[in-house]
Amino acid sequence: MKSTVIFFALAASLVPSVLSHGFLASVAIDGKVYKGNNPDFFANPSLESPIRLVDTIEPVKGATNLAVNCGSNAQAGKLIADANPGSNVAFNWSGGSSEHWPHNIGPVLTYLATCGNVTCDKFDPTNAQWFKIDEVGQKPENLSEWFQKNLFLGQSLTVTIPKATVPGNYLIRHEIIALHNSEAPGGAEFYPSCTQLRIGQGNGTAVSPSRTVLLPGAYSDTDPGILVPTIFNPVQNYQFPGPGISNVVNATGSAVTNSNGAASSTTSNSTTSSTKSPSCKRSVHPRRVSRVMADRRAKRQIPAWFF
Template sequence: MISALFVSLVLSSLVSAHGWLNSVAIGTQTFKGNVPNASPTASVIRQINDVDPVKGANNSFLACGQNAQSATQVASANPGDNVAFSWVNGDAGPWVHNTGPMMTYMASCGDQNCSSFDVSTASWFKIQEQGRVTPGGAWAMSLMNSGAPANVTIPSNIAPGNYIIRHELLALQIAQTLGGAEWYPACVQLQIGGNGTGAPTSDELVKLPGAYSDSDPGVLVDAYSNPNADYVFPGPQVAAFVNGSSTGTADANSTASASGSATAASTSAATSGSSGSCMKKKKRAADQAQLPRPRTVSRVMKNIVIA
C-alpha cells in the first residue's frame, strides 16, 4: 500500500511543478489574476481552469491557456510601458521551471472591447523572445525562480487600440521526446493609447494554434546535451516595426529589440546583446500575499493509482 503521506507528497510536488500568471504590472498599475478554477473576480488577466501545461502544438488552448475565459476588465496602457508578468507555481510560490524560452505576442481586438474578443479568431504578432541569459548558461526563465517577474516593453511606436498581450513560457525539460514540450500561455486585455502608427505586416501574423509544430527544432529539442548551441525560437520572427522601438537588455539568444529580461536582483547576471533584423536573420539562417491552491488538481495527478 502507498502511504497517505507519500501520496500527499507526490501530489504536492506535481502541483508545484505547474503554475499560472498570478499578477501583471502595467506601468504603475498592478492587476491580480484569478486562481485557476476558483470563483472569478474582476481582472484583466484571462482565467484558466487548470494549472497543467498545454501539451501539443495543435492544442486549442495554446492561445491563452487551459480553457481560458474572457476577463471582465481591460487595462489602460501606453506605448513604451513596461509589463511585468509575475508567474507562480501551483502552490503560489515562485515559478519552478528553469529551462526554455519566454516569448510575447500581441493581437488586435479590432474595434471591440477585448473583454468580448474571441481569441480563436486572433492574428498574433511577436514582440519579444528570450532564451539563455548567457551562452551555455541559465535560461532567462530561471530568473523567475527567485520570484522575479518577466519584464516586457510594449512597442513605443505601436498604433493605439484594443489588444491582447500574450506571455508564453515554453518549458523544455522533457522536450527531447515528441510532444514533451510544455506551454504555459497567459493573456492580458489592454487598451493602448498614444498616436503611434506601428503595426505588423500581414506575413508577420500567425494563428495560435498554427504557429508551431511539435517537430520544430525549438520545440523538439534536447536542451541539455549541447547548452552552447544556438536556440532556434519557434514561431514567427519579432515583428519588424518593433525593432528600434525601444532599447532593452537582450539575452545571448534573444532576437527581440523590445526589453524582455526577467528582472530582479539577479538580473545583473544578464548580458547586453545586439538586436534588430540583421541579428535575427543571421540567427535564423544559422539554424533556423499567499494564494489559495487551485480547486482542481492536474490531469497528471488524477491518473495516479493508489495500490
Template structure:
C-alpha cells in the same frame, strides 16, 4: 487507509507545484514613479474583476495543435480592459501550483500581441480568431548558460515593454513560457500561455506586416527545432525560437526584456531585475479537491 492515502499524495504534490499560472501583472511607465498591479484569478475559482484571462487548470498545455494554446487551459474572457501607454513596462508575475515562485528554469519566453478589432473591446474578443504578432523572445542569458526563465525562480517577474511606436488600439497581450525539461521526446514540451486585455494609448503608427501574423494553434509544430529539443546534451547550440520572428516595426530600443544586467542571446536587450511583490499562499481549487479526495480515502 490514511497511510496509503498519504503515500499516494506524496508524488502528486511536487508534480502539481511544478505547474502554475500568471498570478499578476504590474504596469510601470518610464515617465511616472507610480505603478499599477492587477491580480489574476486563481484557476477554477469564482472570477473577480481582472484584465488577465482566467484558466481552469494549472497544468501545462501539451501539443502544438491544442485548442488552449492561445491563452491557456480553458481560458475565459476577463471582465476588465486596462489602459497602458506605448512604452510602458509590464511585469508578468508567474507562480507555481502552490502559489510560490515559478519552478521551471529551462526554455524560452515569448510575447505576442493581437488586435481585438476597431469596434470591439477585448473583453468580448474570441482569441481563437486572433492574428498574433511577436514583440519579444528570450532564450538563454548567455551562450550555454542559464535561461531568462530561471530568473523567475527567485520571485522576479518577466518584464515586457509595449513597443514605443505601436499603433494605439485594443490588444490582447499573450505571454508564453515554454518549459523544455522533457522536450527530448515529441510532445514533451510544456506550454504556459496567458492573455491580458489592454487598450494601448499613444500616437505611433507601428503595425505588423501581413506575413508576420500567425494563428495559435497553427504557428508551431511538435517537431520544430525549438520545441522538440534536448537542451541539456548540447547547451552551447544556438536555440531556434518557434513561431515567427519579432515583428519588424518593433525597434530594438522599445522591445521587451526580462530582468538581468547581462548580454542576451535573444533578439532583445535585457533590463534590470525587479523584485516581485509578495504573493499570498493560495491554492487552486483543483489541487484542494484532489487533496481532500485522497485524504478522505
C-alpha cells in the same frame, strides 16, 4: 513510526503533481498591479481582472492544441488595463500552490494581437492575428541558465510595449514553454496567458505589423525550439519557435524587414525585476545545461525551497 514513514513517502509522491505547474498570478503595467485569479476558482473567480482566467494550472500539451491560443478554456476578464506605447509590463507567474514558478528550462515569448473595434473583454481570439514583440531564451552571460529561471527564483519578467504600436485594443499574450521533457515529440509544456489592454497614443510613429500568425498554427511539435532531444546537453544555436520579432519593435518611421517579413533585429526588450537587469539579446553561442539543472529535472522540477 512506520505510519509516519508511509505518510511522508505518500506526500513526496504527490509533490510533483501539486507544484510542477502554475499560472499567471499578476501583471504590473508601469507599476500598477493587476492580480489574476487562481484556476482553482475558475467557476467562481473572486477578482475582477484583465487577465483571462484558465481552468487549470496544467500545461497545454501539443503544439496544435486549440488551448495554445490563450490557455485552457480561457474566459474573458472583466477589466481592461490601460497602457501606452513604451509602457513596461511585468509578468509574475506562480506555482499552483502560490509558490514560485516551478520550471527553469525553456523560452518565454510575448505576442500582441489587435481586438479590432471592440474592447478585448468582448473579443474572441480564435482567429486573432498575433505578432511577436519579445522572446528570451538562454542567458548570454551565463549559458547554463535560461531567463525562465528568474521566474523560478520568484522574480518577474518585464516586456516593453513597442513605441511604434498603433493605439487601440489589444491582447498581450505571455507564454512560457517548459522544455524539461522536450526530448520526445509532444513533451514540451505550453503555458499561454492573455491580458486585455487598451493601448493609448504614444510619441512613436504608428506602424502596422508586417507579419502575423495564428495560434495554434505557428508551432509544430517537431519545430527545433519545441522538440529538443539534446536539451540536457550543449544546445547549439537554440531556435525560438514561431515568427521572428515583429517589425513594430524596432520601427523608427518605417519598417525594415527581412525576406521572411520578420524584423532584421532579434534583440529582446525584456528585463527582469532584479536589481541588475541582464541584457536579453539572443545568443548564438553553444549552450550547456548545468548538472544542477539536470538534477532538478531528475527530481521532476521540485523547487529547492521545498526541501
